[in-house]
Amino acid sequence: MFHLIEQKLRQHFAAFLSSAYSNDAAIVVEQPKQSSFGEFALPVAFSLARQLRKAPRAIAEELASKIPAIEGVAALEAAGNGYLNVRLDRGHYASLLLHAAASSQAQAPGKVIVEHTNINPNKAAHIGHLRNSVLGDTFVRMLRASGRQVEVQNYIDNTGVQVADVVVGFHYLEKKSPADVAALISQPRFDYYCWDLYARTSQYYGSHPEAVQWRRDTLHSIEHGEGEIAELAHMVADAIVECHLNTMLRLGIVYDVLPRESEILHLKFWAKAFDQLKERQAIYFVEDGKNKGCWVMAAAHFRDAVTGDEGDDDAKVIVRSNGTVTYVGKDIAYQMWKFGLLGLDFHYKPLRAYPNGHQAWVATDEACDLPAPAFGRGSEVYNVIDSRQSYLQDVVVAGLRALNYEQQADRSIHFSYEMVALSPRTCVELGIPLSEEDKKRPYVEVSGRKGLGVKADDLIDKLIEKAKAEVDSRHPGKAEDERTRVATQIAIGSLRYFLLKFTRNTVIAFDLQEALSFEGETGPYVQYAAVRARNILRKLAERGETLPDFSTLTPEVLRRQLAAEDFWQLLLAASKSGAALDSALSAGEPSHMARYAFQLAQAFNAFYHDYPILAEENPEKRTFLLWLAVYFKEQLDHTLEHTLGIPVPDYM
């Protein structure tokens, strides 16, 4: 509601300034530094000062007296050295909130595609992957909450080097047959097994350089899709994907479609993109020099300043001299498909039906009988990929631009974020050996090749264990499975909030102790506020009472009650979820949404402490306080569950 009033205010001032001063500058509406100044502050007098050659303060006073009355605004005051502060009519505003019908938001045209997770299917997911998925999933929820149609894609690189390395491990190091591996897959935590095997294989290359030939042979077999090696690769990749989907489902993260690299190749996506790139001369064949025999994209396409003239050496190789295509090449084809620019489509088959009924599909190269939804053909594409790959993302966008797909290039957004590293303290705790140099660093980078990192499932297990101990001590009377469910919800809230509270370009130095904290600015703190609101209503029901009739809360009554600053500030904060969503979306920062939820919880916890609602004896005030609690609960529940993907437990 808050942002609607803000919009109205902006329009009102724009119209007035346009007619009175012929000034058409955009109106800036801020929130005052101190709440005692009112609800909005307009620094408009400062920008008018130059035009009118008058002191800002005098202009602000003039505006305050001359501007026509605005419905719902109680006062307009000049303040400071030229601010114009706006005070809302509290009764009017609250009445709007009380009677607001759940406005069904008009669906914006066009489909947004969000690609996230994209974990190499060769080992267990780790904490860094969780940041990607939680950021992506939350952004998806935010877009949907704002009325956008969104498709969630999880790209599977099932033919790459990383899968090949694990296959090398199984085939050459462990001499395992497909039947042996199938037996392993049926055991729990196959992804953990591969985590170790991948590290072992990488290590083996280090001490046996000649083994790299195994990798080459394996990649070749995978690409041609034949023989035992190719079969192993498929088995491993498919099984690990299942593990990843299970891990993500624990956090409430689901997908619509999983495009795969194998299909990009088999269905000639790349061949078609290659033709277009050649035809439009986005890439060229190199006759000489270090890139001899390759098809490359000139550096000028993806770099601002090119120092050299030709710069073949700076060019990005798209097709190797042996004729195989690089990852970026395939990514260009994939990006084209996302926008419906390729004139080709995958076939699809159902991959899994989620508990909530949602169906995920996976790309295949042969048609199946079941009709799949129309995937791809997006009008906007967000790729959630860590910032270390920004160079490659630039190349992909440059590819679109070089093909004259300017609009699609502009709407290809690298939703980047910094990596998750480990705090030195946590490395020690996990038994990771550190050099003297590393111990002095603020953080240590994780490495899949070395097997260094915190596995996602381990972390989730630890969080559940910790939460369970807390729940057990507080609610010994509740049933075991119920306590486990609540503990799981708390663990999810804790983890999702932890990964969201940092802005995207902050490197997270993951610290186990910090992540396991449930106090202060954490998910459980916010959940606790929602649970407290819930408790009040449950207690009311236990006393045999029902909620009073809120229609007795007339604007006059509301105005009277909201004269109390504490109540007004809580109501105001709770009414800002739409504004918070708008600003979080325009900034592309899920962290803003998380912080809003935290601030709202803070406001409620203070309110809860100071005003025992059920003990209130004045009937009018009691009714009002109950409505306030109900309104707060609705807003926080919605923000947590719908937008942030954080469940609200029944009790804590």
Place this chain on the structure above:
RNA sequence: GGGCCCGUAGCUCAGUUGGAUAGAGCGUCUGGCUUCGAACCAGCAGGUCGGGGGUUCGAGUCCCUCCGGGCCCGCCA
């Protein structure tokens, strides 16, 4: 050598896109449970916003420069 990111309280981080007296959490210290359960609340202490220039009514925010740290720049992905 080129590109991107970071530097704000003891620690970890925000800072509404240039606005009023720079804010949270943790930690330290002090106080508050008669159950709408304290995973909470209240209070104290803590800052030359890395340094130096500049732009203007106004800079943590924009520009230049220097210092310190990180990440990329492969016929890996």
